[in-house]
Amino acid sequence: MLPDTMLPDKVQFQGKNPGPLPLILASQSPSRRKLLLTAGIRPTISVSHVDENAVVAQTAADRMIDPVDLPARDRVQVLARAKAQAVASRYSDIHKAVLSTEGNREVYRPYGIDPTSQRSSHSQTGSTSQKDFRSFQPLQDFLRIHPGLSAYPEVYGAGPLVIGSDSLFEIGGTIYGKPHTAQIARDRLQAMRGSTGILWTGHCLIDPYSGRKAEAVSRAEVHFADYSNKEIDAYIATGEPLEVAGCFTLEGIGAAFIDSIHGSPSGVIGLSLPLVRSLASQLGVSWTDLWNMAVSRPAGSSEEDHSQSKGKNLSRDYLSGQDRRAAVDVPSDNITQPGDGWIPCVCGHKHWGTNGAAGVLLIRTDPVTGQATHIVMQHRAAWSAEGGTWAIPGGAVSEGENSVEGALREAWEEAGIAANDISIVGAYDEDHGPWNYTTVFAVEKEGHQVQPYVGDDESIEITWVPLDDVNKLNLLSAFRSDWPHFRELIRKMADKRAAAGHAVNRQSASGQAAA
Incomplete structure (x- = not known):
């Protein structure tokens, strides 16, 4: 259960707005992330680790039906809710832990940096010769001055927001999940040829700091072209249809095999953006409050510096200065935040x-x-x-x-x-x-x-x-x-x-x- 309220008694902003309201995506789906990026929102990714089969089985047991008889519409909604609740509870727990902190915060400034000017406090030239500058303060005092995510509810009346989603494709009353194998994909793509199916996408938006939620399901009819067996084999050879619900992607290679869509195109991809905007409005949040993709540059850098740095791999890490890609390439599915x-x-x-x-x-x-x-x-x-x-x-x-x-x-x-x-x-x-x-x-x-x-x-x-x-x-x-x-x-x-x-x-x- 999420708490009724999790706000601290007092939040000090020091005259600064905390910035755009963070949106936390309870999924590592590249398609959903790309949709939000295109819409001006760079989400924080937090994988729910929900056992989907267990959630479906429990829901079916509560209704005294077999899991296979749980309608696709209901299935995507309970899974979207479970994912969002799992991540929202995690953020709720983080907030509780922060509010109950003990002890002191020790600050070590090896270069004597004045945090207000970002210049050396012991040199007029900004020298980085090391000196031992240390200070101490109660950790709770620091957290009152730097409330972090706790600042957002006072500014926006909610937040940060967690979005959970799940999609299933249904054709002829049969639910198609991810095929995983080439033969299953081939059988399904042949059955889908020239037919119409329904893409169901469940959405659940939660404010972890109040426990409020808004949820809905999008429905889109997908009309498939009369493609050939040769085209099916070539499509399967790309690997794209093997790990996606329904064996196709609207935003990928398979888009050419779709004649038309009746419904939200973004819902077919994984998140109905108009629907998510409506859900945010139900929680009192403006869609534009979530926009955080404005181009920015480090303080003190020039427009020229910023322009020249775009696309470069600035590969020095942490205190060590070592190349982060030290031994092998970063995994292609590594999550960026x-x-x-x-x-x-x-x-x-x-x-x-x-x-x-x-x-x-x-x-x-x-x-x-x-x-x-x-x-x-x-x-x-x-x-x-x-x-x-x-x-x-x-x-x-x-x-x-x-x-x-x-x-x-x-x-x-x-x-x-x-x-x-x-x-x-x-x-x-x-x-x-x-x-x-x-x-x-x-x-x-x-x-x-x-x-x-x-x-x-x-x-x-x-x-x-x-x-x-x-x-x-x-x-x-x-x-x-x-x-x-x-x-x-x-x-x-x-x-x-x-x-x-x-x-x-x-x-x-x-x-x-x-x-």
Whole structure:
């Protein structure tokens, strides 16, 4: 269940509008993402990981019917709702975790950067000679000043919004899913030739901060041409029809085999944009409030610099400055997010994350002593910067997020670390001025047990590592530099929590690590 309200008592904007309202797409469908991009909206992608067969089976059981008898119209709607609710609940959990944070935020400015001017505070020439500039503040104070996604409901009355969708093609009363094999695709395309089918697309739009939702189903009649068997074989050879509902795509090679459409063309592709606009209006949100595709450039850069940088692969990453495509090409289906991209820095490197980057350092403590014993570590994919090294799960902060929200989202996406299983106990922010990386320290909640796993293509392995073994790993260079300080921070945080009676109740950490 989503909460009735999740707004903090006070949100401080410091005179700044938080920007366009983020739209979170509960799908990694390239077609749906491209539709939104064309409409001026770059969505944040959050895969729902919903078990679709289980959802359909439960819905059918509730109605006391066989799953095969669940109408296509109902099927796409319950699946769209399940996907949207799963992602909305995740964002709800992130918000709760942010509101209950404890501890301090330590800020380290190795180049003495004044964050208001982005110039060195110890040099009139902007020299990047290193000095140790550190400051501390309660983490809650930082979050009140930088509310992140919490700012949007006060400005827009909703948001960020989560959209879930599902599509099915029906012809002659038979539902066609993805064929997966060439023979099934051939049989279906032959049956569809010269016929008319219906493309059903379910939509569910949710505001995670209030629990309000709006939903509807689009229906489009698709009339197919009288294409030849030779054309069918050639189409199948492209691979396009094998992994799409109905064996065809309106936006791809198969478009030439469609005579006409009666209904929303974008609904056939995967999202009926007019319908989504109507659903947003039902939640009190203007469609134009979602437009976030305006061309922008880094502060201080010229129009000429911006024009010349378009299309270039600015391939330096994180604190290391290494080529992100170090070993092999980035997977073709790697998900890109608002906030992904390279940013030049005063340190001479280009860092990943136009809004900065963040990650979660999750700590496991001994159930008896309360002392820290393990942390979750990520074995980085070969294609990433310093591929094959170890660090913590993290990545670029998305549009509208503060660094803590970004860290929690990345930890879920990459390592399956759910925000409702952990408590935030502090943060460390390395601030270079135009770019920063925030390490969020967290512990497992009492009675909760995190079993991390590889959640996307950015990891080889995600696992608990004993503190004494961290230095034995081939660490990412930036993490290796930070680890001695982090180890001391972990000790102090654990001591403080143990003294306050916060020792976590769980089974032996060593036994869990072995499992």
